[in-house]
């Protein structure tokens with residue numbers, strides 16, 4: 762079982778590496794690891810499990826965060842429009858994105874970052890993602906708002922990018938150009 766002891770923290774070079782593609786079909790070991798990553802997220806959102814094993818709640822996890830430089834992500838969350846996302850993806854790729862941006866008014870956090878980093882993280886408002894799921898099926902997802910933000914945060918990890926790399930250093934709460942908040946009515 763994956764716990765916080767397995768999560769690598771900022772400063773570890775693996776978080777800055779460009780992760781390797783998983784050659785398809787994935788091995789049994791790769792499928793097992795991705796299943797465990799998804800299970801971490803499910804456990805971390807279960808109050809009893811989270812308390813018992815000291816799990817910090819997370820809606821997503823990327824393989825580099827457990828020290829594995831491979832293109833694998835897991836997500837587990839319900840979007841603002843009640844749509845549920847619970848899956849593991851091999852080789853997720855953003856095929857296209859909007860010009861319009863979005864951001865969370867609360868900023869972002871990361872299981873690999875043990876401090877608050879305030880500021881808006883500009884993200885594409887809409888993305889299309891392709892990847893291969895745990896059953897070996899090719900999937901194509903059209904995502905907007907919060908879901909688009911979570912997938913971009915995870916795919917960034919595969920490219921060695923941390924959420925705070927996107928924050929405007931001079932003015933962290935400057936509203937990004939072309940952007941509407943994903944979590945607030947305007």
Ligand code: SB7
Pocket residue numbers: 819820821822823826868869870871872873910911914915918
């Ligand atoms: C806020 C939090 C996350 C994504 C987008 C906005 C995920 C946090 C957990 N992770 O560190 C996953 O990489």
Ligand code: NI
Pocket residue numbers: 870871872873914918
């Ligand atoms: Ni993260």
